[in-house]
Amino acid sequence: MHFSQALPLQSGAALQDYMLMYETYGTLNADKSNAVLVCHALNASHHVAGTYDGDPATAGWWDNMVGPGKPVDTDRFFVIGVNNLGSCFGSTGPMHLNPARGKPYGAAFPVVTVEDWVGAQARLADQLGIARFAAVMGGSLGGMQALAWSIMYPDRLRHCVVIASTSKLSAQNIAFNDVARQAILSDPDYRGGDFYEHGVVPKNGLRVARMVGHITYLSNDDMAEKFGRKLRDVASSDIGDYKFGFGVDFEIESYLRYQGDKFSAYFDANTYLLITKALDYFDPARAHGGDLTKALAGTTAKFFLASFTTDWRFSPERSREIVQALVSNRRQVTYAEIDAPHGHDAFLLEDPRYMNMVRAYYDQIWNDIGGAPNHAANHAVSNAVSKGKA
């Protein structure tokens, strides 16, 4: 969708003209009460669920969560995925033409914040005629967007679903982001952000950025279990030999380098810089002297939060801070702390307890908007109650 009305940004800059790429799933009902906005995290996009042309390799990033009969059931809900401004999957970003420059924005693309993204998403909702979402939902950076919706547009969402997220990055989180940024910025192929014109890509920087990021998405235990000290191309029954060089010895090296290479082949370096800055800057309590309770005082939504025990990037403690601030405001909150081994990445992975908790919550949302119960949904609720750990 094209927008020709300028979008003022938190930085003071504005985007004069921009496109938002979005995808929808399911059918908007007559009173437009069944819309769910799903906000994406760092390297994801508007392509939340389903596949293109029946090609299973193109499954959306939250395909296990969103779809017919899935926890966010598109037989009930009209789900919208939007690619955020500054990203590299279709919405206006650094690789697009900057009309003022006559060449791509590059590093001149304005720094956008979580709140800027939410402002742009609200305009898209306006155009789609959605006055109030049944829910706004996201994990990690997506959860920050959902939280920002509850603060900026309290009347425009009934439910706010925040998974594996935080109300602000810690010094350690910012530190890892800055390592990633420095890796990109110091790659000579970054060319001050204008690498598009030179036909190069700062692959080495992006690769290192992704490697360090990836370490923070996995739990220490999970990495130990999956990789341990296993050597590459050596059966676990065999002791194998060290190579005594700087190539690959261990499986974990091979895995991370592969992840880094894959990422650097499709992700935009300027987008990576922008998105890490949006993460760093998010801090709704900042304007309230650091008091998150005050920052959330104007919210009216009902909340669902979930965190994962082995997530050391955004640990359960960070979700509990949000829960506490909401409870202090007497908001209705459901909180699930899920005992899962997969670290921060758990929010994207199949886990019956997690999926059943979300399914059960979406059954409540369905009730809230006056939807008719059905047998399958009731079954899921009882499942969640018996298996979930709240």
Added chain:
Amino acid sequence: MHFSQALPLQSGAALQDYMLMYETYGTLNADKSNAVLVCHALNASHHVAGTYDGDPATAGWWDNMVGPGKPVDTDRFFVIGVNNLGSCFGSTGPMHLNPARGKPYGAAFPVVTVEDWVGAQARLADQLGIARFAAVMGGSLGGMQALAWSIMYPDRLRHCVVIASTSKLSAQNIAFNDVARQAILSDPDYRGGDFYEHGVVPKNGLRVARMVGHITYLSNDDMAEKFGRKLRDVASSDIGDYKFGFGVDFEIESYLRYQGDKFSAYFDANTYLLITKALDYFDPARAHGGDLTKALAGTTAKFFLASFTTDWRFSPERSREIVQALVSNRRQVTYAEIDAPHGHDAFLLEDPRYMNMVRAYYDQIWNDIGGAPNHAANHAVSNAVSKGKA
């Protein structure tokens, strides 16, 4: 000290000819029973204690631990610090002339292991006429060397002092090391390791390597306390402004970039690669089917181990594994788990409980070698007993 007898290495290669830079403190007694070898970690050197020419800025890296009247009291002990092979502080390393090439070794310097270093240190001890050390001691990578001494030369040390160390790196530890290596190797100024000839230094790669390393040396809590989300150049009473760019916003960014810049100005890139490989490869249980108890079966030393509660690089659990394996072998072990906020770096920092524990242990070592007690030492023991948490 120059060595002209070839040193065979674990990789199968050999160093034909090499120098070891070392420093000593205190006086070797008549029966040569009071020698203590202090092994250094990643970026340290033979310069363990004291200052050069009375310049306080040149204090050794463990100056709070080693010196007259200090926990490792050089009025009693003859302390030796040795710069390891491959390092960049005087011992033969990648920046020195490779006689076979007629130019510096560069990346052709053979990959050396903890065991290779210990072998070289043993030759130095031979030359100094030290048949048996009162103690071999180290923190982190230095602790690995002490542990290797206890396995390789059980009769050559009475005591083995292993602080904030581990018997092997985890997948996560290796992953962080490989990020650092990839940052260096992909810096165009690395020039395949031959940057010396080109008059350049892979500063950007070294800088990123140090930044990511430094994050793992600090505890999450300590970073939160020291830096939190404080903005650079903004008083903590002031909310300040975000800069909406990729420069420095937060204090933690400024601190890490400064650490990275400082490091890249004095440390050698090839040395960094070599030392991270020595860390990755160390795993004495490897030759025993992963059984650390078997690996330590031949040890005869008495052991002192210490770990720090907030160290997430080499957590207390890793020290406990060593303690358990030693106890299974019925070795005499003293273990201190010190409640300290400073993460892995705690082993280098002043902490009365930690220092008193080490002091008390060195009083025992002094007893063991038949030294005369004195009042100051007795005082320190009672201090340690009352304050230490074992």
